[in-house]
Amino acid sequence: MAxxxxxxxxxxxVRNPEINSKSFVLLAKLIQQYYRQKSDERNLTFTIKNYKMLLNFTNITDRRTFSDCLRILNEKGLIKSIVKPLPRNGELTVGLSPEVIPELNKDKEQVFTQFEYWILNMSVIEEIGHTGVRIMYYIMSWINYKKVGKDHCYASVVRMSKDLGIAEKTFIQYIKQLEKLKFISVKRFDNYSSYKDDKNGNENLLLDRWNNHYFLEQKNIRKFVDLEGK
Incomplete structure (x- = not known):
């Protein structure tokens, strides 16, 4: 199979809390658009013939939100400045930073998180929202299937919600939704306390905290996309 x-x-x-989830998904879509150019004609600056269709596929409902997302990406140096106001004829020229393209990024130590293209399918975005897609990428950023024991994300809820720039309660709600859809599975661990005497016979508290383990169920996501497309 190819x-x-x-x-x-x-x-x-992926782990930058200053980039909100809508802007993150838009960036992912723009990267996808870049690779849709012919391989021998790819340019970081390209024109989207109908950006309103991009809004639709990204599930961004209005031009103001779209403009805000572009502004955030521009401020972070991920895209070049955009003409304001947005053109009404539907055409939009976008310039991506080489930083977001693996083969053009000059930082040899930069790690890229990769996910199959169908995670950005409109049906997935509509079902789990921009934050849900971002969380999926975040979980993937902790995974390395080539290494033993690295097939899951083990970061704490505190760490993950902080990296994503969302409240812990919101993060937990999304995790429950992703579990219900069987897009992820979670192996839960209880926190527990243990005690140990030091060399002077004094009892000291040792807190052993085990974080949950989050596994991506990619086959189920693909199955969902295939069913929604029928």
């Missing part, structure tokens, strides 16, 4: 195209995003963008 390998499916994967959309790669720098790990420090």
């Amino acid at each position: 390998k499916e195209f994967k959309i790669q995003i720098p790990q420090d963008i």
Whole structure:
């Protein structure tokens, strides 16, 4: 079976709380648009013939939100400045930073998080929202299937919600939704306390905290996309 195209995003963008989830998904879509150019004609600056269709596929409902997302990406140096106001004829020229393209990024230590293209399918975005897609990428950013024991994300809820720039309660709600859809599975651990005497016979508290383990169920996501497309 041929390998499916994967959309790669720098790990420090995946884990950047200053980039909201809508802007993150828009960036992923723009990277996808870049690779839709002919391989021998790819240019970081390209024109989207109908950006309103891009809004639709990204599930961004209005031009103001779209403009805000573009502004955030521009402020972070991920895209070049955009003409304001947005053109009404539907055409939009976008310039991506080489930082977001693996083969053009000059930082050899930069790690990219990659996910199959169908994670950005409109049906998935509509079902789990921009934050849900971002969380999926975030979980993937902790995974390395080539290494034993690295097939899951083990970061704490505190760490993950902080990296994503969302409240812990919101994060937990999304995790429950993703579990219900069987897009992820979670192996839960209880926190527990243990005690140990020091060399002077004094009892000291040792807190052993085990974080949950989050596994991506990619086959189920693909199955969902295939069913929604029928």
